Amino acid sequence: MTPDANLLTSLYHLVAKGRVLESLLGKLPGFHPGVGEEGVVVGAFFGLKDSDYIAPHYRGALLAAHMRGADLRRLIAGVLGKVTSYSRGRVRGDICLPLQFNTLGMFSGVLGNPLNISTGIALAASLDEKQGVVVTSFGEGTSNLGAFHESLNLAACLALPIVYICQNNGYAMSTRTDYALKCTSIADRAQGYGMPGIRVEGNDVVAMHQAVQSAVARARAGEGPTLIDAVTYRISGHYSADPNDYQPKDERASWLKKDPLLLLKARLTAQGVMTDAQLAEIEKAAEAEITEAIAQAQADPDPGLEVLGPDDLYSPVLERVA
Amino acid sequence: MTPDANLLTSLYHLVAKGRVLESLLGKLPGFHPGVGEEGVVVGAFFGLKDSDYIAPHYRGALLAAHMRGADLRRLIAGVLGKVTSYSRGRVRGDICLPLQFNTLGMFSGVLGNPLNISTGIALAASLDEKQGVVVTSFGEGTSNLGAFHESLNLAACLALPIVYICQNNGYAMSTRTDYALKCTSIADRAQGYGMPGIRVEGNDVVAMHQAVQSAVARARAGEGPTLIDAVTYRISGHYSADPNDYQPKDERASWLKKDPLLLLKARLTAQGVMTDAQLAEIEKAAEAEITEAIAQAQADPDPGLEVLGPDDLYSPVLERVA
Amino acid sequence: MSQLTFQEAVIQGISEEMERDERIFHLGQDIGPIYNGAMHSAKGLGAKFGPRRIIQTPISESAMVGAGIGAALAGRRPIVQLMFAEFLGLGLTPLACDAAAMWYKSDGKVSVPLVIRVLYGAGPHRGHSEDYQAWVASVPGIKVAMPSTPRDAKGLMKAALRDNNPVVFFEHMALYHGARQEVPEDDYVVPLGAAEIKSEGSDVTIVATALMAQQSLKAAEQLRGEGISAEVVDPRSIVPMDVETVRRSVAKTRRLVVVSESWKTGDPLSDLTASIAEELAGEAPLKIARVGLQNTPRPFAMPLVRAAMPNVQTITEAVRRITESN
Amino acid sequence: MSQLTFQEAVIQGISEEMERDERIFHLGQDIGPIYNGAMHSAKGLGAKFGPRRIIQTPISESAMVGAGIGAALAGRRPIVQLMFAEFLGLGLTPLACDAAAMWYKSDGKVSVPLVIRVLYGAGPHRGHSEDYQAWVASVPGIKVAMPSTPRDAKGLMKAALRDNNPVVFFEHMALYHGARQEVPEDDYVVPLGAAEIKSEGSDVTIVATALMAQQSLKAAEQLRGEGISAEVVDPRSIVPMDVETVRRSVAKTRRLVVVSESWKTGDPLSDLTASIAEELAGEAPLKIARVGLQNTPRPFAMPLVRAAMPNVQTITEAVRRITESN
Ligand SMILES: Cc1ncc(C[n+]2csc(CCOP(=O)(O)OP(=O)(O)O)c2C)c(N)n1
Ligand SMILES: Cc1ncc(C[n+]2csc(CCOP(=O)(O)OP(=O)(O)O)c2C)c(N)n1
Ligand SMILES: [Mg+2]
């Protein structure tokens, strides 16, 4: 399927924005940037219905939430713990996302929980019979947790409408994929659950998008879950302060050539969809928008003690059911 | 490899004993008998060195421990909570085994823990460089726990000397394997860890033994773990009081024809290793031995309050290291 | 009204709520019509509600809890049965680290109406008696119910199913198929966080839940014969804890005996004891005695099981110890 | 003697013991010479001891704990680093249900010499501050160390590595790269189960661990200026708890302030409080005040983090509250 110009343009807008976002947020202390992995994020979450749910991997999570309609300034305010954030500063906004956009983040620092929980969202979707689907992503390091195994198996047993995407960026902190996983591809794990397993060049955002969309179609049709190994590379360090001096030079260099933004640009110009100047324009606009959002968020106030909510522990009890 | 008469005879002694043991213990309240699964147990744990470790599945655990040298009467006393048991009645002897025989059982009722823990024993073995190996078994239902995934992956990463045997008896309580696992064989899960996965007719004790022994040899040679799907059938109910009325009649009937004891007997007589009369003799001896052990254990006293050990919480602290 | 066992009362509560509220479904291992759940903990539900509402799962406690949380976030009101409290740890991380915090951390945008059912307590089963209640009770945001009678069990289950927060519901195996009690069929609930004075008295306050509440009532009866008037307070839910009812009772008796089938360190009743002491021990002497499970793992042989636990005798002894001296 | 940070002292303790005892090895994520562990919690160990003793693992906390238990059973003395206490739940089931019970249940045939290391506490990290100490402290058979100074940290680590039982070792992130202290290089240990009086006093006893011990010392200093003499007792290990030292101090002061960075329900210090009340409140009035973490999930923004925790001001207020009135 050759993608049309509109699709390519939309994807480009998002990848370009993602690049700026990840690069600039990557300068904030403690942030885990996803520079180089924007292709996976955009390809995974583009083209879904508002009523579908997503549960993005923490690396690239803000881009994903923004794609669902969340406001950039408020998202960034969440990274900074400002009162203007969606939680008024109560939660780590770098990894926890506003669920009102049908976007699940991490409510704790524990990897794997979103895998379990998004599987439950898919269970609800299957009961609703509204053909909603869930798309969830996670790192290849995270795929070594029991939560991965139990979730995929449960989803397969109940034929749940969910797509599992491994954002396989070659590293978990300093641990290389080839140290921590002895399979050839994470897709090899699918067979153990009797579900399709697909390996995709994650840096090719078009291929990524198409692979996810066919898995989504499958899920929507009630045919159950799919596992996608989206192969990419962590250009950033694990987090802002990581010198990232442990990636072999040649490995890094070869991946830099496969940068998803470069690949997409080349395609856009080759297909004559946009000129270099137009591309630069879009990048400039993204840069301006995000710089502005960061500046605003930084200027936003810290929460006051009224946010502390010592008595706000429980959701009020339902007196009577509907 | 055609097995020699000695091997066949040894296996027969054990399978016959196992059959009596499982049948008779299956009459005790709350016991989980392994009638029909003795081929897997004997095939898995026969032919190891004393210095190797085993961690048998709870169903068939007493037979396994006995194969390691544990005394039948004391093992059965453990089922009954008698003071003559290896723990003096402190622990459930139906699932927890005396570790002094390099045999790990369940120190709680939680499935999956022995998978994790036996992997750690294999880690110690790999550090010792004495070429010890670990053979561990578990139900197919248990293979849906996170502990399975994390253990196999860890063992693969560190190339640990361990053999994982799935005692796949078609049911987990009342849940059928085809409901809870959508893979064709549990061996399909091996690829996700980059280790060999082998499917074996578990009721063919010779085939079982040979498959395990080659995996053991592989492990001993430092080539890492293997996963074996040992296909068998749960003739018994889940536990003594389970009416087991949910197994389809034809399914059950076809498996009864593949009874491991029948298969082995047929082989022994066909190969002229033993006559029917000799076989019956051995079975009679087993019956006598086990009936006697049960009777003794039943006559053994309950623990007195001196076993309660309110202050026996900690192993004494090492004052100085060696 | 009908005479129900604890187990029947729990099922009746679930069944009534499932009829009333389409959003409720039940997840668990072997809870379908073939097996009806461990100890018949789901008896009849599979036959009545079918496989779309009584959903069997593989042995995957972490995914089961996670699935419950996710479905709750998406508008359902799931019940997850984990068989035994012994398996709580496997699902603890999504429950305690994520679900418990969602209401607070989302600033009130999302809630997790989820009921986790677990069997526990020294009873007919071989093992599986550990409660590990501290694991869930120690984390703010999780409610914990621990009923002692069929009537409370049904009413608390109905309250739990109408609650918008995660609730862990403990079902004691020694009470499960035990004494029957009149249980109303109408729409009553027993609110979480409301202790009940099970027996009034003026000399000493005994606090206990579940089986220990029953044992304490027996102890109170025996003590009455000795001229000691014991008030037995059953908190019924461990979180929220109705400190106020206990405080009022102890303010009157100035003597507190806390009976627990759990280990003391980390026992929510230890926190209750500390709270009462904090409030009441400052002005005048306050006599306190605690009776708990022996501080070792639970033994197996029945004589040992019994000896490691509080019982009528150890409860009455504790009461006498703090009433004698004046 | 050298001036070490908390982190350096822990590493020195591990390093000395690893040199002394070949059986010790260290398992963890990213603890090798490239990353040196989260927050440099394994700094230099990988370079010194190599990949056969400093073993990196995939992200698999349950298998990591299980592997530690198994290796311990087979004669090794493993250290497993779980990065943050937040991840304790993932490894809790093999640790608490099986390992903790092995000595008792095997009737003394097997023991599990295993040290689990976790970082925790509100510090420089974004999140990961939850301690969940109740999860491990509530289960008999697991020891729990919670040092407040570099010297104690090293001595307790050495004790933990010589102990034959599972020990969970808590390393507070706010202390980690903080103030240096003289730490002996010789073979001292700080035994588990031995509280230390960090500052003597006669009017009131303050009990606190880790960062809260440090805050309490500051509070005591401030109170001294106001004429209130506070004794600060640091239990140093939460299990076993040195109730006796605390009891002696409170028997003298008749006033107890318990300061905790944890939630009260299930806090082992709540059990301590209950024990003290049980022993001392019966004969004469006993003033008790507890200062703990706000009973909600931990918030994120720094002003909220600080306000939800006890600090010098709330500690001094609590002390004044129970000393003023007479
Ligand atoms: C259960 C758990 N273990 C460990 C960590 C610490 N940790 C945070 S990020 C990370 C690496 C994750 O690797 P991967 O899943 O590949 O995602 P990536 O960082 O590469 O995007 C680790 C180990 C955690 N947050 N949760
Ligand atoms: C973690 C856990 N979940 C559930 C149970 C309850 N349970 C005991 S045996 C069993 C079935 C196990 O099935 P399988 O692993 O196939 O072994 P089998 O009984 O068939 O031999 C279950 C669910 C348990 N003991 N541990
Ligand atoms: Mg990664």
Ligand SMILES: [Mg+2]
């Ligand atoms: Mg089975």
